[in-house]
Amino acid sequence: MAQSPTSAGPVLRTPYGVLLARLGQDATARFRRAMRPFGLTAQQFIVLKQLETTGSTSQTALADALGVDYSNMATVAGELCDKDLISRAREECDRRRYALDLTGEGRRLLAEADRAIDSGENEMLWALNESERGELWDLLRRLADSLELCPGSEAQACAEVENQDTGSGSASGGSA
Numbered sequence: 274m275a276q277s278p279t280s281a282g283p284v285l286r287t288p289y290g291v292l293l294a295r296l297g298q299d300a301t302a303r304f305r306r307a308m309r310p311f312g313l314t315a316q317q318f319i320v321l322k323q324l325e326t327t328g329s330t331s332q333t334a335l336a337d338a339l340g341v342d343y344s345n346m347a348t349v350a351g352e353l354c355d356k357d358l359i360s361r362a363r364e365e366c367d368r369r370r371y372a373l374d375l376t377g378e379g380r381r382l383l384a385e386a387d388r389a390i391d392s393g394e395n396e397m398l399w400a401l402n403e404s405e406r407g408e409l410w411d412l413l414r415r416l417a418d419s420l421e422l423c424p425g426s427e428a429q430a431c432a433e434v435e436n437q438d439t440g441s442g443s444a445s446g447g448s449a
Contacts, residue, residue, distance in 0.1 A: 296397075303393035311386050312356070316341070320349050321358060321375065321383050329374040331364060358382060 301315075308318055323339055324330065330338075336346035350373055353359040358379035364370045375383070398406055417423050 300394075300397060303397060304390060307389035307393045308386065310389070311382055313382075313386065316345075316349055317353055317358075318383075318386060320346075320353065321379055321386075324359060324373060324375045325380070325383055329372055332361070332371040332373050335373060353379070 304315060308315065313321075319339060320335065320341075323335060327335075327338075332346055332350055333343065335341075336343050339346075341349070350359065350361055350371070354361050356378075357376055360374050360376055361371050364372045398409075401409060
């Protein structure tokens with residue numbers, strides 16, 4: 274363990290990685306509990322959230338933006354179609370590709386899931402005031418961006434992926 278000196282002598286300091294790992298475990302558990310009543314997996318929620326951000330997009334572009342294997346995206350998209358949360362149709366301009374979009378039911382369920390997630394996050398972040406919460410989010414986002422763990426802008430990332438599919442751009446790496 275790292276040590277930080279104080280006037281009372283050295284104090285053992287828990288490493289950042291340990292704190293982040295424990296917080297991540299707690300956040301993941303809260304997230305899973307929040308999704309349980311909706312019958313959604315984490316990956317399904319992330320797909321729905323990305324579609325909410327980007328609007329209608331190709332299945333391939335969505336997989337690329339989220340860093341999901343194409344066959345896994347096809348499976349997740351099929352599951353979400355079966356639940357009537359997204360629509361999947363062949364694209365007019367390229368019949369080999371599928372276009373995905375949220376349905377009304379998908380938007381409704383996503384709004385309810387967002388409220389459940391907010392509740393869990395508020396419980397987890399109760400010790401921070403609004404300003405500190407904003408600062409924490411900014412710091413975490415800056416770390417994630419520096420490690421290319423998630424796109425700077427989800428809409429921008431998907432637009433870049435769309436451009437890459439047509440050969441006129443490059444995508445940001447990472448997953449959301």
